[in-house]
Amino acid sequence: MKDKIIIAVLIVIMLLNGIDVFVDIDLNVPIWHVLQESAIVFISGIAAMFLIYDLRKRTTSLNRLSTQLKEADTQIQSLSGKIETERKHYGQVIKAQFEDWGLTMGEQQVAILILKGLSLKEIASVRDTKETTVRQQASSLYAKSNLVGRHEFSAWFLEDFLNFK
Template identity: 30%
Template sequence: MISRLLPVLTQERRAATLAVIILFQSLCALFFIGDVIIDLQGGDGRVELHLAIEAAVAVALVAGVIFLMVELRIMLQRVASMETGLRAARGEMAALVDHFFDQWALTPSERDVALMILKGVENETIAEMRGTAPGTVRAQSAKIYAKAGVDGRAQLLSVFLEELFAQGMDTGASMSPSP
């Protein structure tokens, strides 16, 4: 769970850092612009070089602020797009699981066990979680594999992965279990 949140937190931290840099550069740019205006009001000959340098720095800071604002906006849009895609993938997987479980006519107990198998939970742990004997879980697993037309855990998972990849490449693909 925590490992799934790290990319999002990293993106949020990056966005916050960019926002702080933008604010800091904005304040610096305002300072230099104000300094240039004050210097222009009471100038002497030597001040012109000083003013030119300050003006160039102010322009560079403003350009940096604009660049960072554009980058921040692009990054936030990318994060939103990734979150939308992740939600869609989760929904697709849930729909795919339900579809196959319906096609295979799994009982509620078998559905529960099959879902845990897909999550990578070992038989002994499934038995503990469900309050049943490990032999019962092994028997249910064998029934699930038989109904799905596969030989074991790896093949069961591959049925779902193949279908997801096929749907990703061909949006018109229908969900049909391959026994």
């Protein structure tokens, strides 16, 4: 908005000084005065044209950036939907693996919380059970999965994601 006001002011200065130049010529004012006011008209016109050019250039750039931002938002929405779909699919794969190992519902709950990074004490608190019960269920799920401990158990589910090709 400031640029438009400055452009308008420069155009008004240019027009008023332009009119003054013609009046001064008719009144036979000294040439140096006419040249001085003509320079003001010329400089005001150049400055106004420069600002108009710059304003159009910035407007074009902003429109392009706005379009790119809308496209990026669309891509993010699309990716978010795909990620959600894949997250659900991965959850189903994990659940199917738990069932293949023959984990009980309690062991499955413990397994999920282990995968989320909770300690056995935290799992006991979340499930409102004793820590010894959680330890027994964790030991049982490690035995059924033929994996040794929480690190190997968690790594088993992450290994495919870390396989860079």
